[in-house]
Amino acid sequence: MGAKVFFAPAKVKRMHQAYSLPAKLDRILREQVDLRRIVGGKRTVIKVHLGEERIFTTVHPVLVRQVVSLVKEAGGQPIVVHSWGAVDAATRGYSAETLGCPVLPMNGTTEKYYYPHPLPTDYPYLKEVYVSGEIQDAEAMVVITHVKGHGNTGMGAALKNVGIGMLAGPSRSWIHQQVAQIPYWNAEACGSKQPCNTCLESCPVEAIHWGGSNKDELHIDFHKCTFCNKCVEVCPANALALNADELYGSFQRAMALAAREVLSTFEPGHVLYLNYLLNITPWCDCHGFSTPSITKDVGVLVSEDPVAIDQASFDLLKDAELFEDMIPEDFQTQFEGSIFQRFLGTAKDPEFQIREAAKLGLGSREYELVNVDDVLQPKEAELVAGH
Structure with missing residues (x-):
């Protein structure tokens, strides 16, 4: 049996706050995950993509604040970090006032706060990566990820958030350029x-x-x-x-190697991942605008294994209904494969990155999915207190 992946479905069974998505996450993070072991007494970075410009489909500030509050409750010392998007994040609702902790650019305001990490000498296209200073200097981490499509990886989830999102600007550019090296x-x-x-x-x-x-x-x-x-x-x-394997494969291999370098800066047992399968859009959150969702909301996954949580995310989404009338006309919807491949192209296999990360020992593709609706029901006090 593989890693445990806890699942909070988006569907609300009853019109009561105790059955809401935040309430389900409360129960997972208080009763199923040992959050105190992960973050207690530690400087804890909460890595989340805060979007760019006028995007409004990132993980909602209410949900980010919930995680901040639970980290504090477990004895952690949280800071929310992102790259350059942290500088003007307040314009999209992310601030110290709304989230309850500092919001910082993880590489500094000039993208020069980072640590170089050499990559294996047998990898020909990229010799080193720059790991974010705020990430490497932290003692624990919670990775909040908005799951969506991506033009190079098919799906952007936790592994991309770590392997691309936690690097300084030059390294992010280098990895994106991998597809043009062949x-x-x-x-x-x-x-x-x-x-x-x-x-x-x-x-x-x-x-x-x-x-x-x-x-x-x-x-x-x-x-x-x-x-x-x-x-x-x-x-x-x-x-x-x-050659799709060479072109897109080089990007995803580099991303997996970079993720390994990022995670090597943490002691085992001090990183937690939350994947939000909500407002699922065609491309990543760097584009500065939002589109309608390409499928229905699924829910939120929680795990200590980045490979397992991304595999579970893909498995929950791969056969989901694609809202073809919501896909921008730039795309075609004539391809075979998973929901993302149907409009991004069959060659963009979301599981490639997952396989690469598993080969590097970052986690297991085998997992046990635990549906919170099956194992944790609202307590009487919640039903009395809620609305």
């Missing part, structure tokens, strides 16, 4: 000085463009690319060669 365009065969543009015209998502200082370098935006391979099929010069 050669995919033969300039000599193409004859780019006099391009035919057949590939550009064939791309249904407009992911191909000419770049470089002279606008004579073919670039593919792999965040948008769905790997339909139409460009490869129509190229008269056979100048394109796309």
